[in-house]
Amino acid sequence: MHPRVGSRPQPSEPTEHERLWLGRCQAGDGAAFQPLMRPYLAGLLALARRHCRDPHWAEDLVQETLVRAFRGLPAFRGDAALRTWLYRILVRLASEPQRWQRSFRAEPLDVDVPDGLGTPAADAAMARELQDRLDEAMERLTPRQRTALHLRAVEGMDYAAIAAVLACTPVAARMHVLAARRKVLDRVREHLEP
Amino acid sequence: MNRTTPSPDCPRSDAVLARFLDGDVDDGSGFALVDDATLRAHLQDCAACRRQLQRARRLDAVLAARVGTAGRGELDPLAQRWFAAVTAATPATVAAATVAPATVTPANVARVAVWPAAALLVLAVLAAWSTWAFAAAERRAAAEVCASLPATGLPDTGLPAGCRSDVPAAPTAAAAVPLRQASVTDIEVAGGTLRRRSRPPVEAPAPDRRLAWRTIGDRSAPTEQRLAALAQVTPPRAPLPTHAFLDQLAVLAGLGDRGGGERELHGRCLALVRGDALFQQQLRSALQLAETRRGAPTDTDLAALTVAARLGVPTLDAALVRLMRRHPERPPVLAAALRCGARAVGAADLLLDVWHDLVARGEIADTDAAPMAWFRHQPDHVFDEVAAALAQTGSSPQRVRCLLALGEASGAPTLQLLLDWLQRGSFLESHAAAFALAHRPRHELADLAAQCQDDHLLRAALARAGLPATVDWLAALGLDAEARALLRHGSFAEFPRVAGWFRGTVAALDD
Known part of the structure; x- marks a missing residue:
């Protein structure tokens, strides 16, 4: 493996604290679950929001992920990093909404029209435009591509970890990342010109 | 799935990105000719790459910076809710018993077995020491008491010598107690004092508070007595014990009659609790538990819902909307809680928020008028708020909901509002106004039959309401029994079709 270039460092080994909380959790100490999960909540919510357009569903998805994690923690063997394991649970649940949602719901019909929007500054407008285009481009990806690009760009995971989350090979994970990046770049190209 | 993947400007761009952005090209990558030196040379020469x-670097940066990251302020309340849900959705203990034998390492065993044993040992040592120390102190106190006893064998009165009467005291029952027995009594008194002193400085339990709340909730007691009991209650300095919280919750949920004395008492109780942040915190926790509970709600769930709905605190309202989202069958309970009118502000907004939320999440259809029943028998000020929301909202679906809600109101102002919206609203809004009119009290509609002219919506509304004046219209339309049933009892989704029957026939009916 080549040394990484342009990649953010990421902790692949559990910290001492994580080992401690994990051991206590697996020994039946439910109170250790909160400190064990705390560091991963923001990342889980970000990934859930990438999967669900409705922010409330995203919150529910994280909640269900935590419930499943709590139930499955005694059987967690540490083959993968805890973060990878959590993301894998979330991705699985997101791909099968009928497993955790009470019922499949239709797309919202309601559109709120704000009465008075101030004129945003030019920069803010461009940023919003970029964000809208980016969101649109991400939504056009397949769920696996979207997850792969998110885990790579936002979470800084390497291909092996992404593969563990997606339950595929590292080569397939790389293909998902590259294809997703290419598709998104094609849609927001003009906003990212140097 | 879109299978057409746009091709990069250079066929090696993917390998370049994988190598220089993701740093992860190895021999098994599947890319041709991708060794490090070749790619470096290519990158120097290829402007497209x-x-x-x-x-791609900018894209990753933008994604990382902007995509769905949650701040701590946003995350903390969410985390609380999530962990409460985890606690509620799983047995109290995952328990060592459920841990697979293979996962029990020696270190785990040490944590499971040794630490509790050590803790028990320490507790036992502390208990033995305190018993010994207490006994020694008690012995010392007893010796001091014995030494201070006057020759009579009776305890010193504590009065200064000059105040003491030289006349021997009259014999009393205490004086009749033999010396030995009196000494033992005094030793016990001293021991009791020591015991009280040796207790940790906990906040004394407040039986008066619980007694006061029970008096407040006692409907057989005179109102003055209940108000006096309320005046004794002060906000607690620490969270209430669970039983005290539940007592208070039950009393608060039980209030709510519209009668004069009860109404005043209820208002004061709610005002007291609105200033009690600790109670509200416990109430939020109760709502979270109710949210995560599966199956039928408990009495505590319903009481928490009722009290929170009446308090009108924004954080509790948000918790209630979440609760309704999880349990879409409970908004009628929420509506019932609001009917007493104890909440002066925000009741309509809360009901409309719940309605909007359930529609947005697909629990009910956008044209579903069933939530109209939530507004039935609500106090007048709720409909004033609905009218205000109707005027202010920029959302057409929200206007439709407001109009439907006004169907449960009574009084001239809201009636005129509905008549106005018959003319000025969009298709769905004007039909909602007509549908709502049909639900108004019949005495309000009696005079409208003469004003129908060519307004087919108003005719449809009056016909649905079953006014005697509409009998001739229906006869002229020649509706069969099924059509009449649809007219009288059809849903709002079907109402536009029903109203259409009256559209082209208005002139003919008048002739």
Whole structure:
């Protein structure tokens, strides 16, 4: 493996604290679950929001992920990093909404029209435009591509970890990342010109 | 799935990105000729790859900076809710018993077995020491008491010598107690004092508070007595014990009659609790538990819902909307809680928020008028708020909901509002106004039959309401029994079709 270039460092080994909380959790100490999960909540919510357009569903998805994690923690063997394991649970649940949602719901019909929007500054407008285009481009990806690009760009995971989350090979994970990046770049190209 | 993947400007762009952005090209990558030196040389020569790499770096940066990251302020309340849900959705203990034998390492065993044993040992030592120390102190106190006893064998009165009467005291029952027995009594008194002193400085339990709340909730007691009991209650300095909280919750949920004395008492109780942040915190926790509970709600769930709905605190309202989202069958309970009118502000907004939320999540259809029943028998000020929301909202679906809600109101102002919206609203809004009119009290509609002229919506509304004046219209339309049933009892989704029957026939009916 080549040394990484342009990649953010990421902790692949559990910290001492994580080992401690994990051991206590697996020994039946439910109170250790909160400190064990705390560091991963923001990342889980970000990934859930990438999967669900409705922010409330995203919150529910994280909640269900935590419930499943709590139930499955005694059987967690540490083959993968805890973060990878959590993301894998979330991705699985997101791909099968009928497993955790009470019922499949239709797309919202309601559109709120704000009465008075101030004129945003030019920069803010461009940023919003970029964000809208980016969101649109991400939504056009397949769920696996979207997850792969998110885990790579936002979470800084390497291909092996992404593969563990997606339950595929590292080569397939790389293909998902590259294809997703290419598709998104094609849609927001003009906003990212140097 | 879109299978057409746009091709990069240079066939090696993917390998360049994988190598220089993701740092992860190895021999098994599947890319041809991708060794490090070759790619470096290629990157220097290929402007397209350099540009693509720059774009991709910016894309990753934008994604990382902007995509769905949650701040701590946003995350903390969410985390609380999530962990409460985890606690509620799983047995109290995952328990060592459920841990697979293979996962029990020696270190785990040490944590499971040794630490509790050590803790028990320490507790036992502390208990033995305190018993010994207490006994020694008690012995010392007893000796001091014995030494201070006057020759009579009776305890010193504590009065200064000059105040003491030289006349021997009259014999009393205490004086009749033999010396030995009196000494033992005094030793016990001293021991009791020591015991009280040796207790940790906990906040004394407040039986008066619980007694006061029970008096407040006692409907057989005179109102003055209940108000006096309320005046004794002060906000607690620490969270109430669970039983005290539940007592208070039950009393608060039980209030709510519209009668004069009860109404005043209820208002004061709610005002007291609105200033009690600790009670509200416990109430939020109760709502979270109710949210995560599966199956039928408990009495505590319903009481928490009722009290929170009446308090009108924004954080509790948000918790209630979440609760309704999880349990879409409970908004009628919420509506019932609001009917007493104890909440002066925000009741309509809360009901409309719940309605909007359930529609947005697909629990009910956008044209579903069933939530109209939530507004039935609500106090007048709720409909004033609905009218205000109707005027202010920029959302057409929200206006439809407001109009439907006004169907449960009574009084001239809201009636005129509905008549106005018959003319000025969009298709769905004007039909909602007509549908709502049909639900108004019949005495309000009696005079409208003469004003129908060519307004087919108003005719449809009056016909649905079953006014005697509409009998001739229906006869002229020649509706069969099924059509009449649809007219009288059809849903709002079907109402436009029903109203259409009256559209082209208005002139003919008048003739």
